[in-house]
Amino acid sequence: DAGVIQSPRHEVTEMGQEVTLRCKPISGHNSLFWYRQTMMRGLELLIYFNNNVPIDDSGMPEDRFSAKMPNASFSTLKIQPSEPRDSAVYFCASSLGVGRQETQYFGPGTRLLVL
Amino acid sequence: QKEVEQDPGPLSVPEGAIVSLNCTYSNSAFQYFMWYRQYSRKGPELLMYTYSSGNKEDGRFTAQVDKSSKYISLFIRDSQPSDSATYLCAAESGGSYIPTFGRGTSLIVHP
Numbered sequence: 001d002a003g004v005i006q007s008p009r010h011e012v013t014e015m016g017q018e019v020t021l022r023c024k025p026i027s028g029h030n031s032l033f034w035y036r037q038t039m040m041r042g043l044e045l046l047i048y049f050n051n052n053v054p055i056d057d058s059g060m061p062e063d064r065f066s067a068k069m070p071n072a073s074f075s076t077l078k079i080q081p082s083e084p085r086d087s088a089v090y091f092c093a094s095s096l097g098v099g100r101q102e103t104q105y106f107g108p109g110t111r112l113l114v115l
Numbered sequence: 116q117k118e119v120e121q122d123p124g125p126l127s128v129p130e131g132a133i134v135s136l137n138c139t140y141s142n143s144a145f146q147y148f149m150w151y152r153q154y155s156r157k158g159p160e161l162l163m164y165t166y167s168s169g170n171k172e173d174g175r176f177t178a179q180v181d182k183s184s185k186y187i188s189l190f191i192r193d194s195q196p197s198d199s200a201t202y203l204c205a206a207e208s209g210g211s212y213i214p215t216f217g218r219g220t221s222l223i224v225h226p
Contacts, residue, residue, distance in 0.1 A: 039123075041117075041218070042217060043159065043203060043219075045213055054214070091159075101214070106157075106159050106160065107138075109157075
């Protein structure tokens with residue numbers, strides 16, 4: 001299996017622009033997670049889906065952030081408009097389900113720099 | 116203050132040393148504890164998963180939880196340069212199934 005696939009791997013954009021991050025989970029996995037990692041705050045959960053349905057979006061920082069999962073093999077995280085404080089590494093992870101000992105498998109991340 | 120705290124390091128040790136990585140947590144509801152390893156420019160990967168207090172061993176790695184002091188440890192025996200990575204501890208209360216992560220400790224094992 002190719003693992004979790006994320007694109008783009010790197011994104012540099014200017015403040016105010018729209019940014020779309022993409023994720024393809026591992027085939028057969030029912031749960032998908034979006035995380036953000038920064039030096040100051042560490043790894044933080046933004047939102048997670050189970051069977052394509054958003055379950056908990058309490059980690060989404062504000063209305064500028066939105067996430068969708070139109071089908072079991074694709075998810076997007078959108079930031080509109082982007083701000084310099086959004087600069088971080090964004091990880092997507094997937095698991096067989098949401099339950100104890102359901103290991104989350106992380107993608108390689110998207111490094112976002114907002115100028 | 117984060118619910119799970121780690122010293123960011125870096126911790127630099129010679130090859131073959133015993134490494135001790137530590138976390139503290141503040142939420143008494145945490146019952147499940149995890150250690151993830153993250154290589155540079157990669158996503159985290161699960162190393163160890165433990166429940167409540169006690170020890171769990173897996174090869175050169177031992178995870179230890181002391182719930183009375185809210186202290187989590189990961190020991191690495193016979194450390195190798197390939198162990199050089201950032202180690203994140205995480206904890207979960209048992210209701211959400213979603214872990215809360217520490218910031219991570221950077222480990223460097225030099226030959």
